[in-house]
Amino acid sequence: MAAPWDGPVADEVADRRVRSSEVVFHGKVWDVRRDEVDLGDGQTVVRDVLQHPGAVGVLALDDDERVLLVRQYRHPTGRMLWEAPAGLLDVEGERPLAAAQRELVEEAGYRAQRWHVLVDYYNSPGGTTEAFRCYLARGLEAVAEDERHEGEGEERDMPAAWVPLDEAVDLVLAGALHNPTTVSGVLAAAAARSRGWSGLRPADAPWPERFPEG
Template sequence: MGAATAPVVADVPAPRPVLSTGLVHEGRVFDLRADKVDLGEGGRVTREYLDHPGAVAVIALDDDERVLLLRQYRHPVRRELWEPPAGLLDVEGEDARDAAARELAEEADLRAARWDVLVDYYTSPGGSNEALRVYLARDLSPVPDDERHVREAEEADMEVRWVALDDAVAAVLAGRVHNPSAVVGILAAATSRAGGWASLRPAGTPWPERRGG
């Protein structure tokens, strides 16, 4: 008699009725909303959360299996963090892969001929609806000098470093790297590489978790 098949582990849509919603604060990038939600037997509760457009991040891997990381100041945590290129999905209707390619060019002066979906996640689902997709970018080439983006504000003095993927994994597990896209993306890349990259999904894979689909 064969072993029983284990059930598939997968998140599923399961919205609860929203009785009312209100804008608590309108921000430059995201808003703070308050929803009154009917949880059935759990009663009616009010939940505040950040209404976020979503974002993309890029694990750029070169031919020597080094990952590109950028050191950038993040004011809320008062730290300089090592991060992959990343950015908001704040252009209405923009394809997520196109947004990732734009961020890779603007922040790292790189283009990629090969794109795959590495991993999707919610950054902080207890308090935000931000969905984030991490791409794996390979077959890299530099952006021509006359087409490069002029970086400003926190991006003006970013340090660029190429780190061996195994060393990046070690930095994550040792607690030296804290940016969520770096942690998730680096570990996902190492896991996918160990499996011969079989887990990678096409760059155009549907992403229903993104706000607005």
């Protein structure tokens, strides 16, 4: 049985010494490293870690409180998933808000006037360094036709759907939507709306999990 905790409930940096680390796989997008970690209680464990550049997503909400989702093939799952626009932080020097704004234009063909941080999370903290930030974008306007982006690979010919936020919540809870950005973004947006959109962080809020230097 776990011992009771009497401190604050908030994630924090842990001081665990890495005794050794080596890259055991070099991939096209990310690498895998093998760490030997001293847990500080007499135990040492070996863990394989997928090194990930981090990513951002956009829960875009129109004036009728409809969520913009795009349909994309995801090969590891063998499924077509409905997703909020999202992308890797793989452009040198690009800040996360700029990346999210770029992805909204490229994947959906929209710009937004109002941006807030909606939710931050680690996508799979047991196996990867991927830190993810999902923004809430409102005040949407379509970009001009000549500004449209021609996607490649799985990003070609992605259909889009506008789903009322309440319906999107029902779809998430029914198990019809599985993309983590969609699931967390939809539920976080519904929770934020129930509070009158108060408490949302500004779009440039610190993100120490991905940018510890600020």
